[in-house]
Amino acid sequence: MGQITLKSVRKSFGDVHVIPGVDLEIRDGEFVVFVGPSGCGKSTLLRLIAGLEDTTAGQILIDGKDATDLPPARRGLAMVFQSYALYPHMTVRKNIAFPLKMAGLSEAEQAKKVEAAAKVLNLTAYLDRRPGQLSGGQRQRVAIGRAIVREPAAFLFDEPLSNLDAALRVTMRQEISELHQALKTTMIYVTHDQVEAMTMADKIVVLNAGRIEQVGSPLDLYHFPDNLFVAGFIGSPKMNLIEGAEAARHNARTIGIRPEHIGVGSGPWEGTVQLSEHLGSDSFVKVQVDGIGVLNVRAGGEIGVHHGDRIRLNPEPDKIHRFDADGKAIR
Amino acid sequence: MSTHSTRLAARLMVAPSVILLFVWMIVPLAMTLYYSFRFYRLLTPDRTRWTSFDNYTWFLNSPDFWLAIFNTLALVGGVLVITVVLGTLIALLIDQPVKGQGVLRILVIAPFFVMPPVAASIWENLFMHPQNGLFAAFARGFGAQPILFLENYPMLSVIGIVSWEWLPFATLILLTALQSLSSEQLEAAEMDGAGAVSRFRHIILPHLTRAITVVILIQTIFLLGIFGEIFTTTQGGPGSASTTLPYMIFKQAIAAKDIGRAAAGGIIAVILANIVAYFLMRGIGKNLDA
Ligand SMILES: Nc1ncnc2c1ncn2[C@@H]1O[C@H](COP(=O)(O)OP(=O)(O)OP(=O)(O)O)[C@@H](O)[C@H]1O
Ligand SMILES: [Mg+2]
Numbered sequence: 001m002g003q004i005t006l007k008s009v010r011k012s013f014g015d016v017h018v019i020p021g022v023d024l025e026i027r028d029g030e031f032v033v034f035v036g037p038s039g040c041g042k043s044t045l046l047r048l049i050a051g052l053e054d055t056t057a058g059q060i061l062i063d064g065k066d067a068t069d070l071p072p073a074r075r076g077l078a079m080v081f082q083s084y085a086l087y088p089h090m091t092v093r094k095n096i097a098f099p100l101k102m103a104g105l106s107e108a109e110q111a112k113k114v115e116a117a118a119k120v121l122n123l124t125a126y127l128d129r130r131p132g133q134l135s136g137g138q139r140q141r142v143a144i145g146r147a148i149v150r151e152p153a154a155f156l157f158d159e160p161l162s163n164l165d166a167a168l169r170v171t172m173r174q175e176i177s178e179l180h181q182a183l184k185t186t187m188i189y190v191t192h193d194q195v196e197a198m199t200m201a202d203k204i205v206v207l208n209a210g211r212i213e214q215v216g217s218p219l220d221l222y223h224f225p226d227n228l229f230v231a232g233f234i235g236s237p238k239m240n241l242i243e244g245a246e247a248a249r250h251n252a253r254t255i256g257i258r259p260e261h262i263g264v265g266s267g268p269w270e271g272t273v274q275l276s277e278h279l280g281s282d283s284f285v286k287v288q289v290d291g292i293g294v295l296n297v298r299a300g301g302e303i304g305v306h307h308g309d310r311i312r313l314n315p316e317p318d319k320i321h322r323f324d325a326d327g328k329a330i331r
Numbered sequence: 332m333s334t335h336s337t338r339l340a341a342r343l344m345v346a347p348s349v350i351l352l353f354v355w356m357i358v359p360l361a362m363t364l365y366y367s368f369r370f371y372r373l374l375t376p377d378r379t380r381w382t383s384f385d386n387y388t389w390f391l392n393s394p395d396f397w398l399a400i401f402n403t404l405a406l407v408g409g410v411l412v413i414t415v416v417l418g419t420l421i422a423l424l425i426d427q428p429v430k431g432q433g434v435l436r437i438l439v440i441a442p443f444f445v446m447p448p449v450a451a452s453i454w455e456n457l458f459m460h461p462q463n464g465l466f467a468a469f470a471r472g473f474g475a476q477p478i479l480f481l482e483n484y485p486m487l488s489v490i491g492i493v494s495w496e497w498l499p500f501a502t503l504i505l506l507t508a509l510q511s512l513s514s515e516q517l518e519a520a521e522m523d524g525a526g527a528v529s530r531f532r533h534i535i536l537p538h539l540t541r542a543i544t545v546v547i548l549i550q551t552i553f554l555l556g557i558f559g560e561i562f563t564t565t566q567g568g569p570g571s572a573s574t575t576l577p578y579m580i581f582k583q584a585i586a587a588k589d590i591g592r593a594a595a596g597g598i599i600a601v602i603l604a605n606i607v608a609y610f611l612m613r614g615i616g617k618n619l620d621a
Contacts, residue, residue, distance in 0.1 A: 071521075073521060085519035087520075098523050102529060
């Protein structure tokens with residue numbers, strides 16, 4: 001079981017109110033991703049759930065029981081740190097066995113569980129090495145191994161892949177997703193990588209300055225952002241936001257249109273190409289549109305426009321997002 | 332990348348300092364060795380002659396010799412245990428975030444800046460003195476007889492004084508080591524279910540082994556030669572109760588003016604230091620490997 005409920009949880013460091021109040025419901029077995037800009041309180045929220053920070057006010061329930069004042073060890077959660085936090089003087093085997101040893105399991109049981117975890121994570125060949133003799137990806141796996149042997153109610157990951165190179169990140173991302181499919185344990189995952197959030201999550205929690213902006217499935221957030229912040233944050237390249245007369249024509253303060261929802265060729269908008277980046281599969285084109293401003297457009301790989309060309313743009317009418325003066329979506 | 336020629340160049344460049352250090356060490360050692368086989372008393376210089384191993388036999392058969400060896404080792408061992416154990420505890424304490432941390436740390440380090448004879452005098456006259464000392468005042472406060480520290484427990488008193496002097500050094504080294512321990516490791520251990528004692532035993536202590544090794548090695552070098560504190564307080568007494576090997580050598584050289592015997596004692600001290608070093612390196616030297 002791994003159901004976690006936050007009830008108006010607040011956290012202040014002295015006078016700094018890092019988390020002004022968060023309500024959140026995480027269901028058993030869910031893969032929840034916290035995203036948000038740097039310094040928005042993702043790590044703090046995760047550490048509150050872990051018990052590594054004291055909550056200033058509010059309640060944290062784990063499986064329905066109040067865990068607000070429980071020490072970390074008694075919450076039944078396991079955490080994977082960004083720096084891995086492996087114990088450098090212990091072998092991989094001892095690292096993975098450490099939580100079992102602390103739980104007072106017999107040597108035989110420890111060995112059995114460590115072997116099993118090592119097999120799942122392809123670490124069997126490295127069990128007698130020390131963390132210093134492993135690559136980044138292997139260390140990451142040891143950290144995950146140390147988390148899974150405890151059979152926790154939920155896993156907490158704080159940007160676990162940010163120290164890995166791009167290729168390894170993709171592999172590890174898939175491995176963690178597969179692990180989630182296999183274990184079906186609740187996972188809470190902090191990242192500021194869009195792709196990780198979109199591909200891994202059942203549910204994304206978008207945070208901004210310690211507040212939850214929106215909670216929903218990746219596609220929900222993509223198609224129906226609740227507000228300007230989420231609209232601008234989810235999606236890459238970013239959504240174009242347009243104010244002024246064009247927005248007023250749609251009865252909104254601001255309208256948003258994603259680069260991939262603008263057609264090139266014919267249409268109501270005309271502009272001058274400032275920059276075009278051809279990636280082969282796609283082309284990103286930056287267009288100075290008359291009376292509107294600069295828009296990013298994502299077009300097919302074959303489009304042959306260059307700096308200075310005059311082109312016409314056609315926004316897909318049903319893909320235009322409208323926002324009111326408070327930045328809230330108008331539906 | 333070290334090719335043959337760069338290695339050669341490196342050796343050539345360090346050669347002058349190595350040679351200088353070697354000469355610096357070997358000349359006094361050779362002279363000591365030379366005098367240790369001479370009958371050479373400053374009061375009767377005209378009788379100076381070769382005496383083969385007489386100086387050594389005298390030293391080894393002297394009734395104080397084994398006591399002095401024991402006292403020397405007790406001093407080194409006692410001070411090491413006290414400073415490492417207390418140093419670790421104090422380092423743990425002052426690593427905690429408290430108000431006035433900076434001042435607190437300076438206070439803890441302060442004894443290290445007090446010169447040995449001064450430190451010993453302070454202890455002798457302000458703390459251990461049977462009439463004016465603080466401890467005597469305490470004892471009288473409880474209605475007890477003041478303890479005669481330097482008379483009844485001379486060696487323990489010296490160990491106490493030297494420990495007080497070296498505690499800051501151990502604390503300082505251990506504190507810096509402690510501060511280099513990543514807090515995430517401790518947090519990970521906490522999440523893994525390790526209580527405070529387990530965290531100390533399985534995470535903090537292993538992290539400190541290298542620093543503890545450094546403390547032990549450096550302190551041993553200095554502690555083997557402790558002299559000033561004994562000279563200032565007990566003068567090696569009462570009787571020979573607090574005579575260590577360096578103090579015994581001093582008595583031969585300065586009090587008895589017998590250079591030959593003192594030199595023989597010096598050579599024995601060198602051998603003792605090497606035996607200690609051998610066992611230390613075998614026992615804990617491997618901690619220094621990365
Ligand atoms: N111990 C602390 N004392 C004071 N302020 C803190 C402390 N820890 C964090 N903060 C502040 O809380 C805010 C949120 O920090 P947090 O580490 O949760 O950000 P984050 O969302 O994880 O950012 P990043 O993506 O850069 O890791 C930051 O403004 C930070 O300065
Ligand atoms: Mg963070």
